[in-house]
Amino acid sequence: MFRTEDHPQWGLNPAVQKSTHTRGSLALQVLRLSYQATFVILFRYLKKLTAPAHHTMMTFGCPILCLLQLLSNRISAQWTRDSMLTATGSSVPFPGTDKEFNNLNWGFADSSRNLPITEVHEGNIIKYEKYKNRIEVDKSDGSFQLKDVGKADSGRYKMTVDLDPQRTRILTLEVIDPLSTPSISCEYNPENHTAVLNCTVQRGRATSILWSREEVVLPVSPRQSLSDGNVTFTIWNAEKSDSGYYTCSVENQVSQTNNTYQLVIEGHEPNPRARVGLFLPIILVIAAVLVFSVLLVHALTAFPSTHWSYRIRYIGTSPSLRSTPVHDVPMLVHVAIPLAQLE
Incomplete structure (x- = not known):
């Protein structure tokens, strides 16, 4: 009763890569502004203070400045990150740095392991064993391309440049099967x-x-x-x-x-009862109209016309109505019928 015909059609290329960029720029800007404001306030009013107040300001102000500076550096390192999504078997490019450097390192980490990927030191490229045949490194900026990724490559990739926290970059990669x-x-x-x-x-x-x-x-x-x-x-x-x-x-x-x-469905027509159910209300309405019409005609022809005229002459209240023919005063018919039945 059924025949199948498969027509496979591929849509997107399996190597489609999507990326989203998220940065904690707001928190970083707030901390940097706080650092700058504290610095300005501290040194602008330092000369106007007395010796005890000057000592107190130096005691508490300098540690606050150092703390804000460390926090701003830490957030700039932690929140400068990207999330990438790619298909199994594709190649993924990892960006480098836009400034000069002496030493740049890339490493991989997930919930169970930490692996070094590559290192660029004063123009020399070092590829570690796990990724030796799977990456191509550009020594000018430290970027590289990871080939033939699998689900085991899902995790966090970290770039460190000259041990500078502000130039640290973290990327999260998720590999999905097409x-x-x-x-x-x-x-x-x-x-x-x-x-x-x-x-x-x-x-x-x-x-x-x-x-x-x-x-x-x-x-x-x-x-x-x-x-x-x-x-x-x-x-x-x-x-x-x-x-x-x-x-x-x-x-x-x-x-x-x-x-x-x-x-393909063969030999099955809609249920006749279902169709009757749809048309049943219409049939009942038509039948009721026909029955009413037959009864009305029978009532009009059951009595002679002289008899109707006789009753209408007694019902009418004006001389003009008494001489009116029966077919011109239909409103009085329903009154003449009960009078005829009383005789």
Whole structure:
């Protein structure tokens, strides 16, 4: 009853790389401004103070200045960092420094290990064993490219320049598997005419799953539903008109892809009772109108016209109304009928 036809289509290149840049510039600026303000206040009013006050200011002011300076240096080192996201098997460039240097080091760290990567000392490049065949280093600025990254390369990368905290840079790398082409399977229940489509991927983890038919996003009918995080698409009481091409599109942070399934439903027409249920109110209204019309015609033809005229002459209150024919005073018909029944 069903035929399948797979049409794999890749979206983004698996080597797509996304990066986000985060800096604690606000905290750093606040500390630096505090340092500068304290420095100005301390030395601007130092000469105007008396000897005891001068001694007190020097005792407490200098340690405060040193503390602010250390904090500003520490935050500049800790908050100058980047976060990068890349796909398994791609190459990742790591930036260098924009100033001259004598010694530059790169190192890697995660929750269980710390590894040296490379060192550039006075123009000489040193590559450590773990990364010796996987990196290309530019000795002019200390930048390097890491090839064929895997999930084990996810972690923190730290660049240290001449042991200067203000030139320290920390980068966090996350490596994610790109998605494989999704596989679509179908289960059909002939008893209740239910078709269930399932979309799964063998590699990677999808963050978004979307079903569509002829570029129209599903579901579009009360007979259609999604479940299990959009993995399963169900058509209840499936009809022949539901036959067609259904596309499952999957996506994560580094890739997107889709596949198409041809669904064919044969020999099943909509339930006749369902259609009768839709038209039943209309049929009842039409029947009621016909019955009312027949009763009205019967009531008008049940009595002779002279009899109606006789009753209307007694009901009327003016000479003009007494001479009016029966068909010109329909408002009095409902009054003449009970009078005729009393005789």
